[in-house]
Amino acid sequence: MNFLSLVGIELKKIKRSKIVLILWIATCILWLPSIVNAGMNFEMQAEGISPEHNFFIQGFLGMSWFMFPASMVVSTVLLNMTERNNKGILKMLSLPINTFRLCLAKFAVLFIVAILQIGMTVAVYYVAAAIASQTQDYNFILQPLFVLKEAGMILISAIPMLAFFWGVLVCIQTPIFSIGIGLATIVPSVLIINTKIWFAYPVSYPFFVITAEYGKLARKLTTMQVELVPWIPVAVIMTIGCLLIACLGFGKTERR
Numbered sequence: 001m002n003f004l005s006l007v008g009i010e011l012k013k014i015k016r017s018k019i020v021l022i023l024w025i026a027t028c029i030l031w032l033p034s035i036v037n038a039g040m041n042f043e044m045q046a047e048g049i050s051p052e053h054n055f056f057i058q059g060f061l062g063m064s065w066f067m068f069p070a071s072m073v074v075s076t077v078l079l080n081m082t083e084r085n086n087k088g089i090l091k092m093l094s095l096p097i098n099t100f101r102l103c104l105a106k107f108a109v110l111f112i113v114a115i116l117q118i119g120m121t122v123a124v125y126y127v128a129a130a131i132a133s134q135t136q137d138y139n140f141i142l143q144p145l146f147v148l149k150e151a152g153m154i155l156i157s158a159i160p161m162l163a164f165f166w167g168v169l170v171c172i173q174t175p176i177f178s179i180g181i182g183l184a185t186i187v188p189s190v191l192i193i194n195t196k197i198w199f200a201y202p203v204s205y206p207f208f209v210i211t212a213e214y215g216k217l218a219r220k221l222t223t224m225q226v227e228l229v230p231w232i233p234v235a236v237i238m239t240i241g242c243l244l245i246a247c248l249g250f251g252k253t254e255r256r
Contacts, residue, residue, distance in 0.1 A: 006097070006105035010079075011112065019075050019113060027120040030067050031128035034059045038132035038140065048219030052140045055132060056125065056147065057214050063121055064154055064206040066186055068114075069161060073182030075113045076165045077175045079106065103250035107166050107243065114158055118151050150213060157209045160202035160239045167242035170249045193224065199231040202238050 014020075034055060041051040041058070049057070125147065129140040165182055172178045189204035198208055208226070215223030 003101055003105060003108075006102055007108050007112075010105055010109040014079065014109065014113070019078050020116070022074060022078075023071055023113070023117045023120055026067055026071050027063075027117065027124045030063055030121070031059055031124050033062075035128050035131050035135070038136050041140075042136075042138075044218070047221050049214075049217045049221075051138060052129075052142055053217045055129060055140045056142055056150075057210065057217060059125060059128070060121070060150065060154070060210050061207070061214065064210045065189060068117060068121075068154070068158070068206060069165075069186045069189075069203060070183060071117055072110070072114060072158075072162060073165055073179055073186075076110055076162075076169050076182070077178050079110060079113075080169055080178075081175060099250050100247045103170070103247045104243065107163070107246070110162055110166060111159070114162060115155060118155050122147055122151050150210065153209050153213075154206045157205040157235075160235045160242070161205055163239045163242035163246075164202050167246045170246040198224070199227075199234045202235065202242075205235065 038055065041054040044054040045051065126141065129142070132138075132140045164185075168181055169178050172181065185203045189201070189207045192198050192201045192204045193208045193211055198204055208224070211223050212225050215221055215225065
């Protein structure tokens with residue numbers, strides 16, 4: 001069975017979970033404060049950022065710091081629980097399938113879930129911006145090219161974080177501990193992005209990227225900027241390392 005076929009099978013399995021519903025609820029909750037407090041964006045003009053850009057950045061800061069990573073932690077565990085509740089993992093492992101390929105296929109599904117949530121975030125952003133535009137009599141809607149570029153940067157920067165969460169799940173089979181460890185790693189991101197070793201902490205990558213963009217848009221604010229070296233080499237090594245650990249440990253518990 002080839003890799004794409006495995007991904008297709010794994011995608012069918014998530015229909016039985018509540019992952020999509022959870023993502024929708026989380027995304028809608030994310031933008032509610034932005035709509036309610038839309039008037040506060042005008043106060044940030046003193047920092048050199050326009051109200052429409054501040055509206056966008058504030059929403060995506062909340063998403064990239066906590067809502068997105070937390071949703072990915074929960075989604076990772078739900079994907080795993082769907083397999084175990086229906087004993088699907090045992091059935092898959094009983095087939096002549098390469099476990100490395102199966103593990104990577106499941107990770108690919110997690111990445112697709114990440115794409116789905118970021119796509120939802122962009123869609124709800126435009127709805128929220130339209131509502132705020134009506135209530136404040138000001139156009140908060142930004143050009144799609146800018147919005148998609150920022151969303152794409154968050155998605156790409158999140159790959160090492162997803163690999164880390166997937167590796168934690170494979171190594172720690174108990175769902176409550178997996179969620180606890182995953183959520184615990186999110187909180188320090190606020191502190192770590194302000195240090196010189198931020199690139200050593202993959203969970204902080206999405207938050208760092210959008211924070212750096214905030215510094216570019218707000219001329220009077222100073223934030224650390226993305227430096228491709230050593231970030232990219234470290235990110236690649238961490239991604240490969242986490243996936244290798246996950247692949248080596250995948251299915252070992254079930255085979256005992």
